[in-house]
Amino acid sequence: MIKKRKINLITLGCPKNVVDSEVLMRQLEDQEYEFVENSDESEVAIINSCGFIQSAKQESIDTILHAARLKREGRIKKLIVMGCLSERYSKELIKEIPEVDVYIGTNKLERVLNEFGVELKYELLGERKITTPSHYAYLKISEGCDRPCSFCSIPLIRGKHFSKPIEHIVQEAKYLSSKGVKELILIAQDTTYYGLDLYGKRVLAQLLDQLSEIEGIEWIKLMYAFPHGFPLDVLDRFKANPKLCRYLDIPLQHISDSILTSMKRSSSSKETFDLIRKIRDSIPDIALRTTLIVGYPNEGEKEFEELLTFIKEMQFDRLGVFTYSQEEDTAAYLLGDPVPQSVKEARQKQILETQREISFQKNQQLIGKTMRIIIDQRNDNAAVGRTEYDAPEIDNEVSIEDAHQLSVGEFYPIEIVDADAYDMFGIVSAVDPSLRESIKNKGRGK
Secondary structure, three states, X not given: OOOOEEEEEEEOOOHHHHHHHHHHHHHHHOOOEEEOOOHHHOOEEEEEEOOOOHHHHHHHHHHHHHXXXXXXXXXXXXXXXXXXXXXXXXXXXXXXXXXXXXXXXXXXXXXXXXXXOOOOOHHHOOOOOOOOOOOEEEEEOEEOOOOOOOOOOHHHHHOOOEEOOHHHHHHHHHHHHHOOOOEEEEEOOOHHHOOHHHHOOOOHHHHHHHHHOOOOOOEEEEOOOOOOOOOOHHHHHHHHOOOEEEEEEOOOEOOOHHHXXXXXXXXXHHHXXXXXXXXXXXXXXXXXXXXXXXXXXXXXXXXXXXXXXXXXXHOOOEXXXXXXXXXXXXXXXXXXXXXXXXXXXXXXXXXXHHHHHHHHHHHHOOOOOEEEEEEEEEEOOEEEEEOOOOOOOOOOEEEEOOOOOOOOOOEEEEEEEEEOOOEEEEEEOOOOHHHHHHHHHHHOOO
C-alpha cells in the first residue's frame, strides 16, 4: 500500500473560504494525500487565511505565527499560506514571517497544487470534500465583487465579479446531493448580481428554479443578497417554490442617507424601506437577516439613533453588527477613524441588546407551534436542529430532548415548548406531558 502524505488544513474566515478549501482537498485527496485535524500528525500545514477586517486579520496572523513556531521546532516540514490575507499582504508577510514556504493569494488553485507537484484535475472540478456536516453544504455561485462600497476590501482581494455558469453550479449541486447533502446554502460576495456578467441580466431566479429540480435537495437558503438592484422575480420563487426557505440574508450596513452615500451603497434609506416592505408584503412569513456597521467615520449620535430606530421599526428576525474597521486602500480610509473604539463597542452592544429583545419576542410567538426541523447534532439522548428560518452557526438553534429516535441530517416535526432570545426548546410531537414541563423549566433556567 502507498503511504499517503498527511496535510493539516486550517480554514479561517467566511463560508466562501470553506468552499475553496473543500475544492483543494478533493484535488489532493485524489492524488495520494490525506487531511488530518491535528498538526502534530501532519508533514504539511496549509492555512487558508482571511484578510477582511482587523479582527479577522489578527486571527490569521496569530494562526500563521503558531504554525511558524511548529515549523521552527521541526514538527511540520512545510508551511503554505493561501487566501485573502496572503493576497493582500504577501510582501509584508514574507518579511515578517519568513518561516512560511510560500504565500499564495486567492483563486490560485493550480498554484497551490503545483506546490505538491501535482496538476489540476479538470474532471474533478465541481467536486469537493465536504467539511460541513454531510447534510448541508455551501454553494458558491460567483466570485469577486463590482460594488464600490467605501469600507470594503473584497474587490481588492477577490477581484471583479464573475458568475459561474448555471450548468456548472447545477453539476456541483448534483454532486453534493449524491453525497447526502439536503440543504444548499447559496453564497457569493453578491448573490443578487448573479448572471449579469455572463448573461447580460440577473438570472438568480432561473438558477433557483434549476437547483430546485435536483433530487435529494430539500432546502435552499439565499445569503449575501445585496439590496440595490434586488431581482424582484426572486420574490415569486419564494412564494411558489417550497424548497426555497423563507429566509433571506440581505446586508444593509446602515440606514442614514449621509452614511449610505459615504459608504457608496447606491441605495437611499427610502429605497431600503421600500424594498423591505415589498419583500414582507410579498412573503409575510419570511425571516429577514441583516448585518450592520457601527462607528463608520461620519456616524454621529444622530446617525446612530436613526439606525437604532430603524432596527426597532423593522423588527429583523436575525441581525449581526460589526464595528467599523479602517482598511487600507479603500475609499473610506481617507476619512480616518475618528469614532473611538469604546464608542463603537458601546453602540454595538446597544444594538445587540435591542435585537435580543426583538428576537426573544419573536421566539416566544413560536411556543406551541410544530415546525419542521433538520437535525444537526445528536449527543446521547439529546439533539440540536434548526428551522428553515435559520442558517448554521450564525442563527437560532432548537434543542430537543428525548431524541433517541432522531437521526442527524433528517427532518422531523418538532413542537416548540419554550424559547429564549436565540435558542428554542422542542419535543417530538405526542410525548409525555411531564417531559414538556421539564423542558420548559430547563429552558428558563429553573
